[in-house]
Amino acid sequence: MLANYGVFTSLGVNICVPWRCRSHVVRVIATANESPEQAASGEIAGPFVRRAPLISYERLRVCNRCNGSGEVPCAGCSGVGRLPAGGYHSRNPISAARVVGSSWTAMERTLGWRHFRVTQKKKQGKDVFVCLEATCDSNVSLWTNIKNLKDRGTWAAGWLQKTEMRALEAQAGGKECRSCKATGNVPCPLCQELAGKIIEL
Numbered sequence: 001m002l003a004n005y006g007v008f009t010s011l012g013v014n015i016c017v018p019w020r021c022r023s024h025v026v027r028v029i030a031t032a033n034e035s036p037e038q039a040a041s042g043e044i045a046g047p048f049v050r051r052a053p054l055i056s057y058e059r060l061r062v063c064n065r066c067n068g069s070g071e072v073p074c075a076g077c078s079g080v081g082r083l084p085a086g087g088y089h090s091r092n093p094i095s096a097a098r099v100v101g102s103s104w105t106a107m108e109r110t111l112g113w114r115h116f117r118v119t120q121k122k123k124q125g126k127d128v129f130v131c132l133e134a135t136c137d138s139n140v141s142l143w144t145n146i147k148n149l150k151d152r153g154t155w156a157a158g159w160l161q162k163t164e165m166r167a168l169e170a171q172a173g174g175k176e177c178r179s180c181k182a183t184g185n186v187p188c189p190l191c192q193e194l195a196g197k198i199i200e201l
Helices: 036-041 162-173
Strands: 005-010 013-018 059-062 071-073 103-110 113-124 127-134 141-145 155-157 185-187 197-200
Touching: 103 162
Parallel strands: none
Antiparallel strands: 005 013, 059 197, 071 185, 103 113, 103 155, 113 127, 127 141
16 A cells, blocks of 8 residues: 555654655645755755655556557447448348359459359358359459358449449448548547556556
């Protein structure tokens, strides 16, 4: 318990003062014969009291929650900074039994093309893979896990035109997250006032 206190001597009696006091020096009883030079030194002996600078035993360590950055991903938008528009679904519904013959649009140009058709499928263990063939060039094809087709940010069901793709991207973008002001991060709840540090006493 005494580790949290500083000890001062007055009239032969030890006086305990909490360490959490932020002053550099603590005056218990003012002395009448104190000079400016003595006041500036911080260590003054008078007829009633001895003053000395306080020593802080506080130690800082890096916060484990944010690794010292002072910020954590926003829970409201999963760190993206934007909220999907109402009615938007980030995953495409797919039936493995009906996937062969279905058409797809790559949201980013893939192997030089955007429009593909599923021509084959095969199962390996628990995974199902499909062969996507470019509709304008049958010599261009790729195999991919059917799970990848569920990602609406990568593939869109059907053959879309540019205007339709832009509308879909705008819908996916949604609106700015108010919780993080579209930054994707919020102050760490454990150390937000200490810039990524936590005090150990």
